[in-house]
Amino acid sequence: MLLVVYYLALHHKNNNNNAEVSPVSKTDTVKTENKNDAAKADTTISIEYLMGKFNPAKDKSFTECDLEYANREGIYLQEETYKAFIKMFYAAKNDGVSLKIISGARNFNYQKSIWEQKWNGGRLVDGKNLANIVKDPVERATIILKYSSMPGTSRHHWGTDMDLNSMENKYFETPAGKKIYDWLCNNAAKYGFCQPFSALGDKRKNGYQEEKWHWSYLPLAKIFLKEYQKKVTYDHITGFAGSQTAKELKVIDNYVMSINQGCE
Ligand SMILES: [Zn+2]
Numbered sequence: 001m002l003l004v005v006y007y008l009a010l011h012h013k014n015n016n017n018n019a020e021v022s023p024v025s026k027t028d029t030v031k032t033e034n035k036n037d038a039a040k041a042d043t044t045i046s047i048e049y050l051m052g053k054f055n056p057a058k059d060k061s062f063t064e065c066d067l068e069y070a071n072r073e074g075i076y077l078q079e080e081t082y083k084a085f086i087k088m089f090y091a092a093k094n095d096g097v098s099l100k101i102i103s104g105a106r107n108f109n110y111q112k113s114i115w116e117q118k119w120n121g122g123r124l125v126d127g128k129n130l131a132n133i134v135k136d137p138v139e140r141a142t143i144i145l146k147y148s149s150m151p152g153t154s155r156h157h158w159g160t161d162m163d164l165n166s167m168e169n170k171y172f173e174t175p176a177g178k179k180i181y182d183w184l185c186n187n188a189a190k191y192g193f194c195q196p197f198s199a200l201g202d203k204r205k206n207g208y209q210e211e212k213w214h215w216s217y218l219p220l221a222k223i224f225l226k227e228y229q230k231k232v233t234y235d236h237i238t239g240f241a242g243s244q245t246a247k248e249l250k251v252i253d254n255y256v257m258s259i260n261q262g263c264e
Pocket of ligand 1: 103
């Protein structure tokens with residue numbers, strides 16, 4: 001893990017010459033330790049990285065998922081996430097459970113296109129054209145935020161998070177889907193994975209609706225979430241339609257940080 005994060009930081013330091021702002025600030029450092037507590041290093045994780053402002057397909061710390069594990073080409077994950085997933089995949093297979101990655105890393109621009117289609121009515125939300133029927137920006141953003149992140153605020157930016165098998169909770173209540181979900185609940189933690197968007201209620205009061213399909217590789221995601229909390233502010237969340245609502249809706253506190261306590 002240490003090496004991946006360290007490499008990632010170096011890579012971003014050395015290979016983003018086109019970025020308008022340097023992706024790495026030399027003053028922003030985080031200390032991480034390997035599992036054996038034998039080595040320490042200062043690593044840097046940029047705001048641009050945390051907000052998905054890079055191309056996973058061109059980033060050497062990301063790998064494209066093989067079609068044995070994914071339902072289409074062009075799905076990328078951080079190398080370490082991918083390796084951990086493969087271990088989990090075969091353990092599940094041994095138990096007769098077939099896991100399939102249907103979404104992985106999504107960068108800022110990708111998330112912006114999803115968000116703006118919903119914002120502008122090009123993509124219906126619950127069968128409705130929000131641009132026509134919900135004029136109040138805060139109200140419109142709140143509806144989209146049930147299941148979609150604002151650009152720059154998605155865990156999918158980090159290459160640590162993936163969607164598995166189906167993006168419908170209903171599927172995971174069918175016999176086939178329940179078998180998969182139950183297996184994940186009982187076993188995913190052994191491989192480092194956790195469901196961050198658990199059911200809303202006493203234990204998770206704000207944020208996205210439950211997503212039974214969304215699983216996060218914690219050894220890396222924990223580091224990125226901590227860095228996100230330290231570095232990203234509401235002033236950074238800009239550059240897309242409706243971004244003016246981010247502060248009022250407290251999307252960092254109420255969405256990014258509002259995850260399953262077991263995943264913290
Ligand atoms: Zn997801």
